[in-house]
Amino acid sequence: MESPFTHRLHTNYVPSDEETAQIQSDLASHSQELARIDERIRELTAQRDKIRNYIDSHKALISYPRRLPPDILGEIFIACLPVDRNAVMSVDEAPLVLCRICSAWRTLALSTPRLWASLHTPASFILVDERRVAAVLKWLQRSGACPLSLTFIGEGWDWAPSIGPGSIRALVEDLAASSDRWRDIKFCPLSHEAATGLAKVQDTPMLESIQITTSAFVLRQIDLSKAPRLHTIILEVDDHHGPRYLLLLPWSEHVLSRNLPSQYSHPH
Structure with missing residues (x-):
């Protein structure tokens, strides 16, 4: 993007009053264009997020973990338990953390005796x-x-x-x-x-x-x-x-x- 003041940029030059008015006029038009671009970016971002949410929610619907049989998922839950000590009452570790993922996992975890x-x-x-x-x-x-x-x-x-x-x-x-x-x-x-x-x-x-x-x-x-x-x-x-x-x-x-x-x- 060319400017009549390109050679003055990044210097200590002080514009005259006439040049200052010219710069202000030029900036006004470019500021309007920038505002239009920013608005378009917001519209495109919202559209992108909507499409992304649509894709992600449908991928989750057909995800492999969702289709695992309860007995296999239960064995995976048990494998999450610590192996060098007993389980602790912490929401950051199994089995309690498994109850915080979704209602289906919570139901399965609570009904798997070996977890407790x-x-x-x-x-x-x-x-x-x-x-x-x-x-x-x-x-x-x-x-x-x-x-x-x-x-x-x-x-x-x-x-x-x-x-x-x-x-x-x-x-x-x-x-x-x-x-x-x-x-x-x-x-x-x-x-x-x-x-x-x-x-x-x-x-x-x-x-x-x-x-x-x-x-x-x-x-x-x-x-x-x-x-x-x-x-x-x-x-x-x-x-x-x-x-x-x-x-x-x-x-x-x-x-x-x-x-x-x-x-x-x-x-x-």
Whole structure:
């Protein structure tokens, strides 16, 4: 685009009054043309977006994931679970993130028990709100009849003013009620008040490993002789006189005890 002032551009030249008027007149016509072009660009952009939305929505309608059979999609969901630890209650990870994609995926995820068969959570996270306690129980209900892998770690079992000791004990009792499905269990540490709920533990036919830190009184209430698959046990006895351990690994072959009173011996 040619200009009579091309040779003056990008210099320190100061136009005369006559030249200034000429430049202003020239800019006015070009500004009008620019406005027309900008308006045309907006129209074309809106038209492009409309066509793009049309194409994308129809592509989604015939997309391959939408046509996957529910059983295959369910297996893909399960493959999204972490492999080096239990699942966590985070909307950024499976299984919860799968419930945020669409209603169909949410329905399938909630009805796939294996997605909810593991849980790792700090006590300080769940024991501050009754709704989180309820969420844990709902999580376990969704697991159906699947073997459970549960990890509850950290302090907080003996200090949860928001929900009270009764609710904590009720939570442990509900966990104990599912003991027939326990596979890998870890409660570290577990306060005496909360651990009394473990008295409701019945048979544990699926139990393979267990780790508990609690008082000696509570440990005496736990009968592990009815766990035919059990191969790993770590019991930490804490009676405020320093921790003492009983470690059995594997259950049927080797026994290693350290600083443990005689009453905490192999149940066989």
